[in-house]
Amino acid sequence: xxxxxxxxxxxxxxxxxxxxxxxxxxxxxxxxxxxxxxxxxxxxxxxxxxxxxxxxxxxxxxxxxxxxxxxxxxxxxxxxxxxxxxxxxxxxxxxxxxxxxxxxxxxxxxxxxxxxxxxxxxxxxxxxxxxxxxxxxxxxxxxxxxxxxxxxxxxxxxxxxxxxxxxxxxxxxxxxxxxxxxxxxxxxxxxxxxxxxxxxxxxxxxxxxxxxxxxxxxxxxxxxxxxxxxxxxxxxxxxxxxxxxxxxxxxxxxxxxxxxxxxxxxxxxxxxxxxxxxxxxxxxxxxxxxxxxxxxxxxxxxxxxxxxxxxxxxxxxxxxxxxxxxxxxxxxxxxxxxxxxxxxxxxxxxxxxxxxxxxxxxxxxxxxxxxxxxxxxxxxxxxxxxxxxxxxxxxxxxxxxxxxxxxxxxxxxxxxxxxxxxxxxxxxxxxxxxxxxxxxxxxxxxxxxxxxxxxxxxxxxxxxxxxxxxxxxxxxxxxxxxxxxxxxxxxxxx
Amino acid sequence: xxxxxxxxxxxxxxxxxxxxxxxxxxxxxxxxxxxxxxxxxxxxxxxxxxxxxxxxxxxxxxxxxxxxxxxxxxxxxxxxxxxxxxxxxxxxxxxxxxxxxxxxxxxxxxxxxxxxxxxxxxxxxxxxxxxxxxxxxxxxxxxxxxxxxxxxxxxxxxxxxxxxxxxxxxxxxxxxxxxxxxxxxxxxxxxxxxxxxxxxxxxxxxxxxxxxxxxxxxxxxxxxxxxxxxxxxxxxxxxxxxxxxxxxxxxxxxxxxxxxxxxxxxxxxxxxxxxxxxxxxxxxxxxxxxxxxxxxxxxxxxxxxxxxxxxxxxxxxxxxxxxxxxxxxxxxxxxxxxxxxxxxxxxxxxxxxxxxxxxxxxxxxxxxxxxxxxxxxxxxxxxxxxxxxxxxxxxxxxxxxxxxxxxxxxxxxxxxxxxxxxxxxxxxxxxxxxxxxxxxxxxxxxxxxxxxxxx
Numbered sequence: 001x002x003x004x005x006x007x008x009x010x011x012x013x014x015x016x017x018x019x020x021x022x023x024x025x026x027x028x029x030x031x032x033x034x035x036x037x038x039x040x041x042x043x044x045x046x047x048x049x050x051x052x053x054x055x056x057x058x059x060x061x062x063x064x065x066x067x068x069x070x071x072x073x074x075x076x077x078x079x080x081x082x083x084x085x086x087x088x089x090x091x092x093x094x095x096x097x098x099x100x101x102x103x104x105x106x107x108x109x110x111x112x113x114x115x116x117x118x119x120x121x122x123x124x125x126x127x128x129x130x131x132x133x134x135x136x137x138x139x140x141x142x143x144x145x146x147x148x149x150x151x152x153x154x155x156x157x158x159x160x161x162x163x164x165x166x167x168x169x170x171x172x173x174x175x176x177x178x179x180x181x182x183x184x185x186x187x188x189x190x191x192x193x194x195x196x197x198x199x200x201x202x203x204x205x206x207x208x209x210x211x212x213x214x215x216x217x218x219x220x221x222x223x224x225x226x227x228x229x230x231x232x233x234x235x236x237x238x239x240x241x242x243x244x245x246x247x248x249x250x251x252x253x254x255x256x257x258x259x260x261x262x263x264x265x266x267x268x269x270x271x272x273x274x275x276x277x278x279x280x281x282x283x284x285x286x287x288x289x290x291x292x293x294x295x296x297x298x299x300x301x302x303x304x305x306x307x308x309x310x311x312x313x314x315x316x317x318x319x320x321x322x323x324x325x326x327x328x329x330x331x332x333x334x335x336x337x338x339x340x341x342x343x344x345x346x347x348x349x350x351x352x353x354x355x356x357x358x359x360x361x362x363x364x365x366x367x368x369x370x371x372x373x374x375x376x377x378x379x380x381x382x383x384x385x386x387x388x389x390x391x392x393x394x395x396x397x398x399x400x401x402x403x404x405x406x407x408x409x410x411x412x413x414x415x416x417x418x419x420x421x422x423x424x425x426x427x428x429x430x431x432x433x434x435x436x437x438x439x440x441x442x443x444x445x446x447x448x449x450x451x452x453x454x455x456x457x458x459x460x461x462x463x464x465x466x467x468x469x470x471x472x473x474x475x476x477x478x479x480x481x482x483x484x485x486x487x488x489x490x491x492x493x494x
Numbered sequence: 495x496x497x498x499x500x501x502x503x504x505x506x507x508x509x510x511x512x513x514x515x516x517x518x519x520x521x522x523x524x525x526x527x528x529x530x531x532x533x534x535x536x537x538x539x540x541x542x543x544x545x546x547x548x549x550x551x552x553x554x555x556x557x558x559x560x561x562x563x564x565x566x567x568x569x570x571x572x573x574x575x576x577x578x579x580x581x582x583x584x585x586x587x588x589x590x591x592x593x594x595x596x597x598x599x600x601x602x603x604x605x606x607x608x609x610x611x612x613x614x615x616x617x618x619x620x621x622x623x624x625x626x627x628x629x630x631x632x633x634x635x636x637x638x639x640x641x642x643x644x645x646x647x648x649x650x651x652x653x654x655x656x657x658x659x660x661x662x663x664x665x666x667x668x669x670x671x672x673x674x675x676x677x678x679x680x681x682x683x684x685x686x687x688x689x690x691x692x693x694x695x696x697x698x699x700x701x702x703x704x705x706x707x708x709x710x711x712x713x714x715x716x717x718x719x720x721x722x723x724x725x726x727x728x729x730x731x732x733x734x735x736x737x738x739x740x741x742x743x744x745x746x747x748x749x750x751x752x753x754x755x756x757x758x759x760x761x762x763x764x765x766x767x768x769x770x771x772x773x774x775x776x777x778x779x780x781x782x783x784x785x786x787x788x789x790x791x792x793x794x795x796x797x798x799x800x801x802x803x804x805x806x807x808x809x810x811x812x813x814x815x816x817x818x819x820x821x822x823x824x825x826x827x828x829x830x831x832x833x834x835x836x837x838x839x840x841x842x843x844x845x846x847x848x849x850x851x852x853x854x855x856x857x858x859x860x861x862x863x864x865x866x867x868x869x870x871x872x873x874x875x876x877x878x879x880x881x882x883x884x885x886x887x888x889x890x891x892x893x894x895x896x897x898x899x900x901x902x903x904x905x906x907x908x909x910x911x912x913x914x915x916x917x918x919x920x921x922x923x924x925x926x927x928x929x930x931x932x933x934x935x936x937x938x939x940x941x942x943x944x945x946x947x948x949x
Contacts, residue, residue, distance in 0.1 A: 430534055437541035444542075444609040466544060477560050478549050479537055487541065 166206035311368040553704030575880035584720035588634015589651035593720025646821035667805035668733040713878035714809035727755035732789030743790030759785030761836040773818035848887035864898035896920035
């Protein structure tokens with residue numbers, strides 16, 4: 001009996017134990033927040049799939065409708081939709097080229113320079129870093145002339161693209177535009193080499209059209225002397241022989257550059273020359289528009305050069321009397337010497353053509369100023385070396401005067417300097433300093449590679465490196481965007 | 495009329511010549527540079543010498559001006575293992591302007607000399623990584639420079655835009671080292687919990703924070719901090735031990751520091767002139783000897799950047815006072831350059847002194863953050879990322895020890911001349927390797943025994 005009782009007891013205990021352990025296994029319905037979310041989540045997962053899809057679609061539609069209300073601002077949806085349209089259009093429009101228009105990374109490419117051990121390079125401000133990231137996207141939507149969309153987001157046809165590139169080259173008078181775009185496309189694998197060649201032909205053609213069209217317009221505007229007409233004729237020719245003085249330096253200069261270029265494609269040469277000629281044309285026209293009587297000098301005087309200096313011409317005209325002829329001749333010689341000198345500097349790359357042009361323009365303005373302030377001081381003769389020694393020696397009377405003049409002008413120069421406020425932020429000053437610094441670097445590189453016995457230093461690699469560095473400096477706020485552009489421009493003109 | 499016309503034209507021709515010729519030989523133009531001009535000047539140096547220079551910024555001042563640094567070295571942008579890092583910082587007091595200008599001139603000078611084939615400069619640039627920060631307090635400088643007239647106030651522009659004196663703004667590690675000296679504790683790298691101490695410290699000015707990060711990022715070896723208002727080379731410690739206003743407060747590297755400070759002052763004729771009268775009649779320059787002074791002996795400075803460098807990192811820094819007048823007139827700048835040019839270059843060369851080398855394990859991998867200690871000098875250094883170290887020492891015989899957690903310490907005796915630096919490398923055996931060795935030895939012995947005894 002006792003054993004039975006004990007057995008029962010044991011049994012009962014076992015049972016109790018089981019029950020107890022089972023009870024502890026039951027989920028206790030506590031009202032904790034976690035459980036609730038779990039509870040809800042399960043519900044969500046169990047909802048029918050269709051319902052969830054419908055919900056997502058409605059959200060998307062709402063977003064899209066909101067975005068379509070601001071068509072100019074956000075081109076997200078447009079671009080996504082247009083992508084497919086574009087590729088279809090492309091393949092339809094032009095069988096030769098299939099320019100894909102996904103994302104064209106613009107001015108900002110991925111930084112080549114890897115982050116090194118110390119974080120000085122990676123250290124950027126938070127905002128800078130973020131805006132860098134977003135910058136990639138924003139670039140798509142800005143009206144970048146190099147993007148493959150029009151302003152309102154509609155996709156461009158192939159012809160449009162060719163036209164756009166040609167326009168850009170024409171405007172900037174820089175063949176580098178084309179190279180840049182093509183190299184980007186090639187790098188991205190968006191076009192093949194043969195497609196690039198085709199593109200070149202087409203761009204060259206478009207450019208040629210542009211030039212002739214504009215030349216015709218300019219010819220119609222012309223009312224002046226033979227010089228202009230001569231030039232007009234020359235535009236249509238493609239010969240090198242050209243009596244006109246402004247063309248040769250630039251052409252020579254660019255020819256030198258072309259020697260350095262690897263590409264010897266003839267068509268590219270043509271594009272180049274056409275661009276130059278046209279530039280000469282437009283520059284001439286600007287001057288023409290500025291002056292009233294600039295071109296009254298007949299070419300027989302051999303003064304084609306000098307017709308771009310209206311003030312100088314006024315001066316000359318005032319010397320029409322016989323006794324002043326010698327003086328007149330002297331002045332003309334001096335002026336021509338100056339122009340030759342500037343041309344030489346341009347040719348050897350000391351200054352860019354634009355700078356030469358602006359320098360001479362400034363010169364003319366200076367002459368205007370001086371005709372106003374008449375001075376008659378005579379000073380003692382200090383040492384003097386003219387820009388072209390030969391001319392001085394030939395004219396004895398000018399030598400003595402020259403000494404006085406130089407002193408004179410230096411005084412004037414100094415006073416002009418003081419008159420200017422010390423605005424060190426003015427662009428010409430800055431770009432001069434930068435130009436000077438770059439020039440020193442190039443000189444040193446030339447000398448250095450000669451000493452080392454290497455071949456000529458790799459200018460294009462240096463250019464690329466500098467471009468990268470400039471971009472990264474702009475990003476970090478070390479140099480301003482316009483300064484960066486100046487530097488890049490200087491390098492690209494080397 | 496005749497003359498005049500010719501004047502104009504020949505003058506114009508002269509202009510053409512002048513502008514074409516440019517500045518011959520890259521002369522330095524001695525004038526004050528405001529922020530934009532400073533930036534332009536540094537960019538110009540970079541454009542002239544892009545293969546040996548790089549501009550970077552360590553952050554922004556309170557008013558948003560970049561704290562620009564120009565580094566000059568043969569491979570800018572990266573720490574080359576074994577190449578010591580050097581820095582000059584100037585103008586932390588915005589109205590102490592001479593240092594700022596000197597560093598700009600120095601940058602131009604080094605670039606020009608490099609291109610002109612100056613062997614000394616070329617070697618220096620190839621063997622060192624030189625960082626130049628012309629202005630740590632550009633906001634203060636603008637305030638000081640904006641004052642009209644020649645005479646600038648003694649205080650206007652000294653502090654940053656928040657009114658903080660940057661040279662009292664650094665965490666005061668002197669207090670800690672003095673406690674550790676008495677009670678025991680670390681003798682180097684005292685800035686514990688750096689993130690918390692720096693980033694969350696609201697009392698630190700942005701300029702101070704930027705410099706602290708900079709010091710932590712780059713394994714600087716030697717540095718100098720340029721000031722004005724007196725003429726002397728000042729070395730640690732700046733804060734007195736007892737808290738009194740004047741008291742010689744020697745650091746463990748007192749001998750080394752005296753040697754470094756003297757290396758600057760001897761080439762500066764004004765600084766090292768024993769007959770030089772004090773800058774102001776009532777100045778107490780009794781602590782100046784041979785153009786150098788201990789900081790605490792001159793006057794106590796708590797929270798200064800100089801001591802912070804020494805106590806938080808491996809960098810030895812001294813303070814250079816370069817002009818009696820804090821913001822002298824522009825036409826004196828050329829003189830200051832002449833006085834300081836040789837000193838500035840020679841001081842950079844001091845980074846190549848003492849003992850240097852690599853601490854590696856037996857496989858040849860560098861051991862970073864290993865400890866380099868010198869017997870008799872209670873101040874240890876640590877190795878940089880690649881296991882490289884530079885221990886500046888005055889000439890003498892030393893025992894140098896390299897140690898790292900998990901490795902067996904190695905001690906080497908070395909005799910050190912004035913210069914150049916003596917190369918001493920360490921190969922450390924890890925404890926595991928030693929245990930392994932011992933085990934193998936034991937096995938060999940056992941094998942031998944068993945063979946001999948045939949069991």
